[in-house]
Amino acid sequence: MAGLVTILNPGETLPAAGHFAGPWRDFARTRIAPHARETFAGDGSESAIFVMSGSATARVGDTDTPLAEGGAVTVGLGSRVDLTAGPDGVELFITTLTVQVD
Structure with missing residues (x-):
């Protein structure tokens, strides 16, 4: 497969099909509004979520972990992670x- 050089704009998702022969599903750049929560579930997939800017709190089970710019969290198969954005929101890069x- 040929290489790809691109820019993901906020809110954009790039399907991996056609670019990779492996198990990558997609790449996404998304923003969670201040104090809003989003759940990421490993239902038939695994994800790596990277904080590009802002802050969030990741909840896995009963454990809360703060995340800042440069931080990352993984969502393994069958698991669930709740991310709650900080006061300025959070911008994420997600690969699934x-x-x-x-």
């Missing part, structure tokens, strides 16, 4: 891989 369960 499809997981085949036999």
